[in-house]
Each structure stands twice: as C-alpha cells, then as structure tokens.
Amino acid sequence: MKLSDKIAAYNLPHPFYTFEFFPPRTDQGFENLIPRISRLSTLNPLAISVTWGAGGSTRDRSIDLAGLTQADYGIDTVLHLTCTNMLPGMVDDALRAAKVRGIQNILALRGDPPRGTEHWAPVDSQFTCGVDLVRYIRSSPEFSSQFCIGVAAYPEGHPDHETDEDGGLDVLKKKVDGGADFIVTQLFYDADRFLKWVDKVREKGITVPIIPGIMPIQTYSSFLRLIKLCGVKVPPSIMAALEPIRHDDKLVKDYGVGLAVDIIQNITSTGKIKGIHLCTLNLEKSVQLVIEKLQWAGGSPEMKNKLIADAPGRMIHAQLSSSSDLVIDPTTAANTAANVLTFKQTLDPDPGRGEVNNAATWDDFPNGRFGDYKSPAFGAQDQWGGTGFSQYKGLSEWGHPKTTEDLTSLFLRYLHSEVSSSPFSSLPLSSESLTILPYLERLTKRGWWTVCSQPTVDGTPSTDEVFGWGPRGGYVFQKGFVEFFVEEHVLERIEEKIAAEGRGWVHYFAGNLQGECRSNVPDDGRNAVTWGMFPGQEIAQTTIIERESFLTWKDEAFTIWAEWASCYPPGSEESELLDAVRKKRWLVNIVHHDYKKSDALWTFLLDGELPL
Incomplete structure (x- = not known):
C-alpha cells in the first residue's frame, strides 16, 4: 500500500x-x-x-x-x-x-x-x-x-x-x-x-x-x-x-x-x-x-x-x-x-545465543571498526546510506599530494594532530591510539601508512576514560592489532618474518584491489580482539577480525582511494598518484594474540630489519 x-x-x-x-x-x-x-x-x-x-x-x-x-x-x-x-x-x-x-x-x-x-x-x-x-x-x-x-x-x-x-x-x-x-x-x-x-x-x-x-x-x-x-x-x-x-x-x-x-x-x-x-x-x-x-x-x-x-x-x-x-x-x-x-x-532462531548474549541485545555495544561480521549492524553507515567521505570537508587539510613522500607526510600530520581528519577517518586520532603513537609514527615513517590500530588491554575497568566501553562494573580486554597499506615486496618480507618468528602468536590478512587475499588464518578462523566481562552477562565479543569482515572493509578502503583521486582533475599528478597507490598497494592487518604484553605487537614488527 x-x-x-x-x-x-x-x-x-x-x-x-x-x-x-x-x-x-x-x-x-x-x-x-x-x-x-x-x-x-x-x-x-x-x-x-x-x-x-x-x-x-x-x-x-x-x-x-x-x-x-x-x-x-x-x-x-x-x-x-x-x-x-x-x-x-x-x-x-x-x-x-x-x-x-x-x-x-x-x-x-x-x-x-x-x-x-x-x-x-x-x-x-x-x-x-x-x-x-x-x-x-x-x-x-x-x-x-x-x-x-x-x-x-x-x-x-x-x-x-x-x-x-x-x-x-x-x-x-x-x-x-x-x-x-x-x-x-x-x-x-x-x-x-x-x-x-x-x-x-x-x-x-x-x-x-x-x-x-x-x-x-x-x-x-x-x-x-x-x-x-x-x-x-x-x-x-x-x-x-x-x-x-x-x-x-x-x-x-x-x-x-x-x-x-x-x-x-x-x-x-x-x-x-x-x-x-x-x-x-x-x-x-x-x-x-x-x-x-x-x-x-x-x-x-x-x-x-x-x-x-x-x-x-x-x-x-x-x-x-x-x-x-x-x-x-x-x-x-x-x-x-x-x-x-x-x-x-x-x-525464532537465536543467532546470538552462546556467543554474545541474546539475539536482541548481542550487539548493543559495538566497539571498534570491525565489530562482529555476523551482526546485522556490521558496517553501519549514515542515515542515507552514504560512505561519509564527501562530508569530511578535508581537502584543504590534505593538500595536493604528488609523491609517496607527500602521502607519508600527510599520514604523519594526521598522527601528530596537525590535521583533524584523513580520508580514512573523519575524526581526530583517538585518545586510545595516542597511547601507541610512537609505534604508529615509526611504522608510518617506513611508508607503512597506518589507518587502523588498537593497543593491548588486560582487564581494564569498563569505565576507564580511554579504553572503557559497555556497562559499568565490568572489565575489558584487547589484543593489539594494526592495519596499514604497503607495497607487495614489503608484504612478502612481513610474511617471511611471521612464518619464521611468529610462533603462532601472529596472524595476518592482506588484500589488494584485484581481489587477492593472503593470510595464515584458517578459513573458518574467528579472532575476537576486543571482549568484555560484565556482571550478570555472558562474555561480550564486540570486535572480531576474520576473513569476511576484513574483505568487506578492504573493499571500502580501496574505494576511498578512488574517491580521493576523483577530487583532483583527471590526469593530474595527484589523481595519477592516488590511482597508482590503489592499484599497487596491499591493505594488511596484523594481530598479536599476547594481550598480556603491551608491546608484543610492536616489538615483533619494529625489532629487526624490514624494508622501508
């Protein structure tokens, strides 16, 4: 009707x-x-x-x-x-x-x-x-x-x-x-x-x-x-x-x-x-x-x-x-x-029972970019279904990058709060990310352009001003992870290091524009990287990284590169650079499972020789 x-x-x-x-x-x-x-x-x-x-x-x-x-x-x-x-x-x-x-x-x-x-x-x-x-x-x-x-x-x-x-x-x-x-x-x-x-x-x-x-x-x-x-x-x-x-x-x-x-x-x-x-x-x-x-x-x-x-x-x-x-x-x-x-x-079948509370409330407290890929609310957008990119109003801050060095500089300026947004984030760097800023800075200076990350948290009160989420009276936990764009030869060296030194503690996903996906995670592997324990409730797993959620975000991330490129005249240096980055770089997500050691992920990535 x-x-x-x-x-x-x-x-x-x-x-x-x-x-x-x-x-x-x-x-x-x-x-x-x-x-x-x-x-x-x-x-x-x-x-x-x-x-x-x-x-x-x-x-x-x-x-x-x-x-x-x-x-x-x-x-x-x-x-x-x-x-x-x-x-x-x-x-x-x-x-x-x-x-x-x-x-x-x-x-x-x-x-x-x-x-x-x-x-x-x-x-x-x-x-x-x-x-x-x-x-x-x-x-x-x-x-x-x-x-x-x-x-x-x-x-x-x-x-x-x-x-x-x-x-x-x-x-x-x-x-x-x-x-x-x-x-x-x-x-x-x-x-x-x-x-x-x-x-x-x-x-x-x-x-x-x-x-x-x-x-x-x-x-x-x-x-x-x-x-x-x-x-x-x-x-x-x-x-x-x-x-x-x-x-x-x-x-x-x-x-x-x-x-x-x-x-x-x-x-x-x-x-x-x-x-x-x-x-x-x-x-x-x-x-x-x-x-x-x-x-x-x-x-x-x-x-x-x-x-x-x-x-x-x-x-x-x-x-x-x-x-x-x-x-x-x-x-x-x-x-x-x-x-x-x-x-x-x-x-009704109860898709949340036994995993994250019950079907009506199991995703009431989403936390982080990924959430749980099984949630109907996974990937929530604005009211009219847009990507939000067009509303960042940030081109005056992002300038006119013409070289990869210009892009590295832009990502560093965002980390240093010299610009209030980036093409991958409409908001300034969070207080949580500021706690790992030196590590993000070192990775970015290598040309590993970081777009998402999370520090380890081991039983912090749910009301903590930096890391807390969910109802009061609980404790929250996090595994450290970081996500960045790199060229394929860098990805290959990272894969070699994970195979040689990861010892089962390090898992990764990597994807490119052409639809390739590389990983050491089993096909059915589901890695909860954020979870909480609250009085009278089952353990809530609010941020889960697995293949489908990564690939879903990967597609969006490469779309952002295309949208960014379209802000400049066709054939311009800026447009050509951003299009080349979109076609050649890989999006890589790395998780370290030892949440008891606050520097486990960063020690693994930053110690030893890896290419710039």
Missing part, C-alpha cells in the same frame, strides 16, 4: 511511526537481520524503509531485503533510491525490480554528492540531484502510478552545502512540486529549532506530510561521529548531560532512549507532526524501548498479515481479519503486539 494513502487513513490516537534499516554488508548479517525486523514488526510500524548505498553499491542487497519484507512478509516497505553516480539504466532497473516485488514506495535521494565537483561529470546526465529522480518517476508512464514518492529534507541545512536555509526550502519546494508525496527529514536533536523549520516549510506552501528522522544515541563515540558526518547541531544541554556518563555505554544508551522520547513528545504534542521515522542502525533494543515508553505499540491500524515465526524460523502469515471489518482499540493492539512478540521470541 502507498504510504501517502496509509497516512491519510491513519486514525489511531497516537502518531504513526516507521523504522529504517540498511542492508548488512555480510551474508550472516543479512540472515540475522530478518528475524530482527520480524520482532520489531510486531510493534506495528506503518512501514519500514531500506537504504540504498551510494551509486548503487548495495543495489542487490537493498532490493533483496526490500523484496523480502514487502513481497514475502507483507510489510509495506519504502525503498531508498539514489541517482547520482548511477550508471545509465540502473535507475530503471531498480524501479522495475521494486515494481515486480510489489514495492509501492520510493524515497528519492540524490545520494553521495559528486566528488571534486569542479572536475565532476555526471555518470548519467538525466540525474544530477534528487529532484531529477522525482520528476523522472512522476513523468514516466511505466512508473508514475506505481510509486508513492518521498524526498529528503535537512532542517539544519545540507551538510555538503553552505546554502542558506531559504535556499534549502526552495530545493524542497521543487521536489514537492515535481511530484513528491511525503518528506523524511535528516536526524536532529534540537526540537525547538526543528519546529521553527516546520513552520517555514508550511509558509513556503508545502503541504505534504513531514516525517522527522529520529535516531536514538547508541554510544558516545558513534554519536560524535554521526553528528560530524551529518552536520547536526546539538544543544549544549545535551552535550553537558552526556559528558559525565560518556564512558558508560549503558548509561549513554539509556539516556539516548530518554532523549528520543522527549524529542518525539515535544514535536508531536504541537499537532504539527503526525508521525516519526526511527533510524534503527539495524539495532533493536533502543527502538523497542522508545516505542514502549511512548506507549505507542500497535502503530498501524492494519492488523492483517501479522508476522508470526514458526519453529524453524520460516515466516507464515496469520490472516487475523479483513481490513474492512477490523476495528481495534489501542490497548488491544498493544496487547496483541506484545503477545505476538512473546510467541515469536520463543520460536
């Missing part, structure tokens, strides 16, 4: 809500997301949405996930669709694939902006911005009647543009005049500012529903990264409230739930907003708590096709009633949802 029609017909006494998910990067994460969506669907969202990676990078997974939820499981689904950097024909292919699967709702987005706009040329000249996609769908005989179209809005201004607020409203008006049926906003944390923006939107003559994007804070570090990537302004009162609890992930998560509830109550109590859009980041607990605290369970007026899981985890439909005859009061709807949820949790 079209979302605009569902909104028009909605008649429960509380606002409606929708949930947003992204297609996980790994097969295991994808499989484990389905039962998670199933459990959240018992809260009866009006619809769910599935994000679309930049340039169609998650095309197959996005369409597969949206197809499963819409066609197979009967959940009305909004498929995000970006248009910039899409090859000719890809937009039509995606729309046809959505139509075949019964999807009737599209969120039309521009997607990641062109890299280095001074030199950029559109891949498909039909699509250079979101309004182009809206107009194309609405004017197409094949697609116009099939799809309800939503568009994005930015209450605090678009993070990639310095346009004034009125300019942003003009763009939004063009999207709506072009045929958009509803608006979903970028996340925000200042409710008063948002409501003033809503008034300006209405004054502009825009009357379609506005659905505000709400994202509960999950951890302090991820919150900081997100507001930087999205350009979100945070009221000082929120930062002041987070400051004393920033090292207790449990308290931060609880605060995030309470803050989301307060914001939602504030913006919906005015009568200006009829529903909200909750960004889940593929996590379950916070979203469920928000809905429960609002006492909104039973958000959809339609109770047919309720999802119930049978014992092996396959999905069947329970035809509760025809929608024309069904009348359910909010209390009955909430109780029905709770009963179905209890039944489903009993029958």
Whole structure:
C-alpha cells in the first residue's frame, strides 16, 4: 500500500511511526537481520524503509531485503533510491525490480554528492540531484502510478552545502512540486529549532506530510561521529548531560532512549507532526524501548498479515481479519503486539545465543571498526546510506599530494594532530591510539601508512576514560592489532618474518584491489580482539577480525582511494598518484594474540630489519 494513502487513513490516537534499516554488508548479517525486523514488526510500524548505498553499491542487497519484507512478509516497505553516480539504466532497473516485488514506495535521494565537483561529470546526465529522480518517476508512464514518492529534507541545512536555509526550502519546494508525496527529514536533536523549520516549510506552501528522522544515541563515540558526518547541531544541554556518563555505554544508551522520547513528545504534542521515522542502525533494543515508553505499540491500524515465526524460523502469515471489518482499540493492539512478540521470541532462531548474549541485545555495544561480521549492524553507515567521505570537508587539510613522500607526510600530520581528519577517518586520532603513537609514527615513517590500530588491554575497568566501553562494573580486554597499506615486496618480507618468528602468536590478512587475499588464518578462523566481562552477562565479543569482515572493509578502503583521486582533475599528478597507490598497494592487518604484553605487537614488527 502507498504510504501517502496509509497516512491519510491513519486514525489511531497516537502518531504513526516507521523504522529504517540498511542492508548488512555480510551474508550472516543479512540472515540475522530478518528475524530482527520480524520482532520489531510486531510493534506495528506503518512501514519500514531500506537504504540504498551510494551509486548503487548495495543495489542487490537493498532490493533483496526490500523484496523480502514487502513481497514475502507483507510489510509495506519504502525503498531508498539514489541517482547520482548511477550508471545509465540502473535507475530503471531498480524501479522495475521494486515494481515486480510489489514495492509501492520510493524515497528519492540524490545520494553521495559528486566528488571534486569542479572536475565532476555526471555518470548519467538525466540525474544530477534528487529532484531529477522525482520528476523522472512522476513523468514516466511505466512508473508514475506505481510509486508513492518521498524526498529528503535537512532542517539544519545540507551538510555538503553552505546554502542558506531559504535556499534549502526552495530545493524542497521543487521536489514537492515535481511530484513528491511525503518528506523524511535528516536526524536532529534540537526540537525547538526543528519546529521553527516546520513552520517555514508550511509558509513556503508545502503541504505534504513531514516525517522527522529520529535516531536514538547508541554510544558516545558513534554519536560524535554521526553528528560530524551529518552536520547536526546539538544543544549544549545535551552535550553537558552526556559528558559525565560518556564512558558508560549503558548509561549513554539509556539516556539516548530518554532523549528520543522527549524529542518525539515535544514535536508531536504541537499537532504539527503526525508521525516519526526511527533510524534503527539495524539495532533493536533502543527502538523497542522508545516505542514502549511512548506507549505507542500497535502503530498501524492494519492488523492483517501479522508476522508470526514458526519453529524453524520460516515466516507464515496469520490472516487475523479483513481490513474492512477490523476495528481495534489501542490497548488491544498493544496487547496483541506484545503477545505476538512473546510467541515469536520463543520460536525464532537465536543467532546470538552462546556467543554474545541474546539475539536482541548481542550487539548493543559495538566497539571498534570491525565489530562482529555476523551482526546485522556490521558496517553501519549514515542515515542515507552514504560512505561519509564527501562530508569530511578535508581537502584543504590534505593538500595536493604528488609523491609517496607527500602521502607519508600527510599520514604523519594526521598522527601528530596537525590535521583533524584523513580520508580514512573523519575524526581526530583517538585518545586510545595516542597511547601507541610512537609505534604508529615509526611504522608510518617506513611508508607503512597506518589507518587502523588498537593497543593491548588486560582487564581494564569498563569505565576507564580511554579504553572503557559497555556497562559499568565490568572489565575489558584487547589484543593489539594494526592495519596499514604497503607495497607487495614489503608484504612478502612481513610474511617471511611471521612464518619464521611468529610462533603462532601472529596472524595476518592482506588484500589488494584485484581481489587477492593472503593470510595464515584458517578459513573458518574467528579472532575476537576486543571482549568484555560484565556482571550478570555472558562474555561480550564486540570486535572480531576474520576473513569476511576484513574483505568487506578492504573493499571500502580501496574505494576511498578512488574517491580521493576523483577530487583532483583527471590526469593530474595527484589523481595519477592516488590511482597508482590503489592499484599497487596491499591493505594488511596484523594481530598479536599476547594481550598480556603491551608491546608484543610492536616489538615483533619494529625489532629487526624490514624494508622501508
């Protein structure tokens, strides 16, 4: 059913809500997301949405996930669709694939902006911005009647543009005049500012529903990264409230739930907003708590096709009633949802049991770049599914590298905090990495460009200001690892040293652009490099390095080199250098298993002779 029609017909006494998910990067994460969506669907969202990676990078997974939820499981689904950097024909292919699967709702987005706009040329000249996609769908005989179209809005201004607020409203008006049926906003944390923006939107003559994007804070570090990537302004009162609890992930998560509830109550109590859009980041607990605290369970007026899981985890439909005859009061709807949820949790397969708590909470406290590749939240991105690279705004800091020495200098400047970001990190060097700075500096001076690392930790309190994570009262542990780019002849010498001197303590992965992968880790090897022990809980393994997670990140890392190169004119020294690096260097990850010795990894790598 079209979302605009569902909104028009909605008649429960509380606002409606929708949930947003992204297609996980790994097969295991994808499989484990389905039962998670199933459990959240018992809260009866009006619809769910599935994000679309930049340039169609998650095309197959996005369409597969949206197809499963819409066609197979009967959940009305909004498929995000970006248009910039899409090859000719890809937009039509995606729309046809959505139509075949019964999807009737599209969120039309521009997607990641062109890299280095001074030199950029559109891949498909039909699509250079979101309004182009809206107009194309609405004017197409094949697609116009099939799809309800939503568009994005930015209450605090678009993070990639310095346009004034009125300019942003003009763009939004063009999207709506072009045929958009509803608006979903970028996340925000200042409710008063948002409501003033809503008034300006209405004054502009825009009357379609506005659905505000709400994202509960999950951890302090991820919150900081997100507001930087999205350009979100945070009221000082929120930062002041987070400051004393920033090292207790449990308290931060609880605060995030309470803050989301307060914001939602504030913006919906005015009568200006009829529903909200909750960004889940593929996590379950916070979203469920928000809905429960609002006492909104039973958000959809339609109770047919309720999802119930049978014992092996396959999905069947329970035809509760025809929608024309069904009348359910909010209390009955909430109780029905709770009963179905209890039944489903009993029958659903529990992918987390015995490894990291239970299926609903086993990845509540992700830590580090990798996380667990089996988690549905592995590889979480920003709200619209972008890479974040375009929002770093760092070219003025990175300069114009023309030689490998220039690149070495840039990586060193980042380590020394002389620049606040690098192409591989939107944030300054963390306090944790500062504890191993001399080692990272020595490696980088060799021309081993470090992009990710972790010191050893042996039973540090979970509230430690530098290394702590998770709830208070626990202890955290880490194995040291480091990741860097080197040329193949250097990799060969590293492999020789590991074979001769590693004695089983050192494992590595190495991959290149051409898809080769070299390693001494068994094919089914899974190496937990970060874990925690907390009162009343199983051991939580939050950062796991194994083949699939490494290869997933490796592909992203080499994409960053390409994106960086595209910021410079084609054929320029900078572009040629970065392209050559992408084609010739290997990404190498090395783990030392002796977490009892703080310098074990660094002694192994830095003692003895290895090539520069």
